[in-house]
Amino acid sequence: MSALLIPMPSLIRTALLTIAALAGSVAQAQPLSRAEVFRSPDYAAAQLSPSGRYVAVLVPGEDRRRNLAILDLDSARFSARISVPFADVGEFIWLSDARLVFSLTQLGQSRKTSSHVGGLYVVGRDGKEQRRLFQTAGEWANTGVRRMVQMWPQQRVPGSDEELIVASNDVDEHSIDLYRLNVLTGKRTLLTDKRPPRIGRWVLDAQLQPRVAIGREADSLDLISHYRDSDGSWRELWRHRGSRGDVSVPLSIEADGKLLVASNAGRDTTSVREYDPQRQQWGEVLVEHPRYDVAVDALGSPVGAQLHHELTHELLGFAVAAERPLQLWMDERRRAVQALVDKALPGRSNILQFSAGDRVLVGSSSDTEVMRWYLLDSRQGLLTELLNSRPGLARERVPGTEILELRARDGLPLLAYLLKPAKAPRGQPLPVLMLVHGGPWDRGAVWGDEHGDMATARWLASRGYLVVLPSFRGSLGFGKRMLQASRGQFGLAMQDDLDDVLTAVLQRADADPQRLCIMGASYGGYASLMAAARAPERYRCVVAGLPVSDLPALLDSGWSDISSNERAREFWVEMVGDPKQQRAALQAVSPVHLADRIKSKVMIYAGVDDRRTPLEQAESMRRALQRAGNEPLWLAKYGEGHGYRLTGNHDEMLDLLERFLAEQLKP
Template identity: 25%
Template sequence: MNTSFYQYLILLLFSTIFQTEIVSAAEYPNDKVDIKPYGLLPKYRSFAFSPNSKHFAFIQRENNIDLFVVMNAGTQAVSAAFRAGTYKARNVYFATDKHVIIVGSKTQKHYQVRGKWENSKAFVYNIETQKLTTLLDNSCVERSQSKIKRCKSRTSSLFPGQSGLGRIIGLNKKSREVYMPAYSGLRKPHYDVYRVSLKTGKAKRFATGNASTIDWFLNEDGTVLAREDFSERTGEHLIYSKTSGEWELIYRNEADIPEFSPQAISQDNKRLFFTSFNENVFSMALDTGEITGPLFGQEGKDVGFIVTDINRKMESIRYSGFTPSYSFPDQKDNETYKMLSEYYPASSVYVEDRSTDNNKWLVHITGNDGAGDYRILDREKVKLQKILAEYPDIAAIGEIRAINYKARDGLKIPAILTLPTDPEKRKNLPLIALPHGGPASHDTVRFDWLAQYLTAKGYAVLQPNFRGSTGFGYELKNSGDGEWGKKMQDDVSDGIKILVKSGYVDPDRVCIMGASYGGYSALAGGAFSPELYRCVISIAGVSDLPLMISKTKSQNKSYSPIVKYWERLIGDPETEKEKLKSISPVNFAENFQAPVLLIHGKDDLVVPIIQSKRMLSALKKVDKVVELITLKGEDHWLSSSETRLALLQEVDRFLEQHNPAGTL
């Protein structure tokens, strides 16, 4: 692209951008911080374009209720706003110009299935008829086995105890049907594909798999192209092709955990695309099984995921790291994204959706330029129009810095450091170490509601991407295997010590807080590095690792991939029982010096609340300062504004008592 013309586009973009921008952070001093805007879920989220770009849809939060909203893109008039019953809103996107797919979930029990499940379901909303219809409805199976035969309007063959019923793997535009995979049968469930009408929601079984089938790939008219099988018992990973009209085995391997899994199809329906260790993209020929690559990759960054359309056709590659980056097949698209990312150098720019003619892009901007907003880029007019802000009531943004530091063994640790808004108040600060969950996850340059609230109060916040984190290449992620409570914890401690040495942080005013794995890390910090911390906050944290893996085994088979995954990351409770005990905070309650706040959702199915209850009991037995806050009706992901706000209020109270930021 001509350089002068490129600069002209930047200037033109600046001149046409919406005028409603983020208010200066200096206008909001930290002593007037309001908890509510931070504790609430985003007011607007999960935006999507209709293929013709005439409408967009999103989820809007009003009075602790999620509404699915459809809006005219030209006039910005609301066409519809509705709920999906008692389901929590998870996602929204368009199947056609008039059919909006919405996905929700809820925690519930199922007939003939032990325990609770986070059951998801898809619905379709017709913009023209204004009718909401359930897709692939298994409600009769949920109610009672005796009613199955009498319920002719339901898909009664579905296995009751399954999640993921909202998944769509293809669209037939001619017949106005979508293809949805689901487990069929009550005794020996198998993973099949159902053809589901967008008009009625009724479903017919379209393709039959087996107990080992885990995925399907189809072309635009619904012809089956490939099937993926994985046997948990034998570890046999198979990929079959049906491009010749008959099933042909094109790939076979044996492993406890599949080395890869196809994610997309080529535009010509001849190849499958997959990632290897999340670092590079490869392709597999459907006629021969030949693997080619690497085709795409960026050093020091993971492939976040392969972006596809509703038929799983590859459209682009999105990379991770501190900020996202993309690889598009068309060089003009790469130039457009470069223009956007250079216009917002201190933020992350996500391409959420594109119109069919590729002229209009829906982008999400989050980071140092504000609390997150959605904009429409008109490429022809070179105009970027702001639609709505995720958090319209938050104006003050703490500075988000992407930093790197060396751990004690020399490994480079990428991290996010968020500082209070006033540059004059960035010395000798109180610090909250905030390790992320996962641990196969990572923190990025984005608006983080919890980190931003803490910096608004006057704290510095360190979010280390310790070893075991994704996003920054295979070496960092792989080096975390077997290092729970050890080197992974050292990475957090080393980051704190470096900030103290640099003068940013007061060593006597450091607390550690985290959720899920981050909650474990917080407890491990209190147990194994007690001299560092003034207080400890664990949200849905693991305290007893043998119990965690034993529970996982009881819910799955001992040879299942999820069990093997945790055994590889942490250890085998049968052969490494003493090791697991030695890194379980529940066994080291005596070591704690700092007061502890435990917070846990009652309906958490990922990390059951027993983990926090055991930690509470252990600490009380040795007369430590500890309290447990139970969030009624809350799951693992803090899906409710009401409970998220309650959590933030408890955190605020606890910090004010044990590590106040003070008047800065």
């Protein structure tokens, strides 16, 4: 309870003094470099040890690989640097103050090094006694296994400094299983034998025994929640399909046997409620937001981090991707500390990590402030800066993010983010870039995010553009109405939403209606091409990355993983349409058949090895534009799938994009 007694003036005063010192001299608002936006930061993913004495953080190594470094808070010194040759450190977890467990990944590297992913390692806090607990992908391939087999950490075992719960897909390529793993002996105990088939998520009870299994059947899109009774038998709790109705997804089990469940039954957005599986009765709502989903989205997929007790792993709160990210706590003490920190660091997203002691690690960022980590001494009420993720980047150079809320023509609430150059003169008309997110069944950009579309928007806005990031029907995290309103609306109401957002933006004095461009990747590429076909005189240019151009052909193709996966194919047919029955209607909203209507200059980039939207989709669009006398700017790279992962290719695409936009819009 000591955190509730924090002297508020002391906490606020310390934080404000720190912020004032950080402001320093005003830098010129020169464009952000690629390295400042897209390269790995100096520090990332800082994580407090259980006692609160140490912080583990990801840092760039000498070979540009991502390493793990340990900061001793008592001495204010880094005591170790941990790495594995030819790989980047991926996920990691403190097992105790003495040990960590981590997995491997690949960042910006070629497929030649992809065999070094998937391994699981344990290491001492001092960097010694590092050893492998699970094979890498390359080692699995040598055994004849032709799929990606991985193991990753899930949670600590309370009271143990040598055991943890790990997840793996080693038993069954269609399921995730859980093990209790001793990192000293390497012994694994399977916890999920005699389970239902095709399980992707688990809920453990206080004894670390599986009590809820969540998965899907081979031939169904229904999300099924199974519950294990005290006699060991499994029974079905719920069977839902979010594209058609409600979802209810168990999140944790409490000491009295009740479940905490994310559900949108009887409401639009998901909230967290109690549920008694024995009496089959709902309890009170514990966490909710009026406009945004909590814990899972309308399809039942996880959205936002779950916040757990640092020692017992009890579920205590949720990170919610609202218009600005926030943390919602069910625990009164943590809710009070969150309120104090938010008051001390206003206008930011403040992420709290608690320890068994008085120390709290605060990750704080905003739309213009890079991630900084502060150490809060909850006993003394002191807030001290520890780490700055990008110390060379002044906030005065970072484009701010404005929130635009509006309603579509049919009344559906819409959200858009607007970014423009830092220090742009008030009222000066700027060329407008609409950046459409992929999916389309995805959240898209989130305020303050340093990755994905928001990173691209920040980089472009610094070059003189007003960048618009719209959410539209089909976007996830906004409730089930937003999802279900997208059924059958490719090229129709989903495009209307983009038009409605753009209409609202063009009413502003700082938007130049004569200099418009629309861009995006995957579905965003499709929507951009469709926008130019629907309004041939509106846009000067289009950038379509990895685009879908021919809706019927996507399912006819044997190259697409949508056409070859039964569940993916069924979902596509349900949400977009069936080529066998609706071919003419789908062709009518396919850009490849509308190329003669597109008068804008077009840039297309694609991945030769793309299995989601195969190269043939982009090539068909290129040929159609050529036949219409509109030669597109073209880039297709070997070694790339559905997204440009390789650093060299990504840089080449950005160079081409920057020149193309400058020629067309003259920022």
